[in-house]
Amino acid sequence: MSTSDARHAEDLNAETISAIAGLARLSLNETQSAEYAQSLNKILGMMETLKGIDTDGVDPLKSPFDHPQPLRQDTVTETSHREQYQAIAPAVQDGLYLVPRVIE
Template identity: 55%
Template structure:
């Protein structure tokens, strides 16, 4: 299975990757070889097999509904380039 350059650009945009034209062609080839492997997997008869959601054969452990976290805003915000009035500031996003 092969991918068009437009499909590659679309996938790159969804993943927020910036590719130049040379990279688009290269990535298209690499992705096509991965899809080739997927095609091989698809050919396997999986009728009656429950899709695996996790490699461990175990069930999710649950925790009690208790508040155990305390406020560490100041520490956490030291990692942020910009904060104001307790908010993280990011480039403007407008609907």
């Protein structure tokens, strides 16, 4: 993160959180806004710490497990009840439910 990004991370305060909450149509009081600002600043600080870790030469993991996870067979385990369900539907065509038009 550049120094300008780091500066913006520190700019998260209760007023900024309240403004964001207003855009999201959320209702927060001053105490909640201050708590969220503090929590978000901690998270952003942790992200800065993680960015500083040297990961050169570290291979990415596909899985944290030593052995690959067994996969189950891709087989059908339930029968289709579509005909039974559609038999009581008011309107069906080509296996699909017909509903009244709601947008002209």
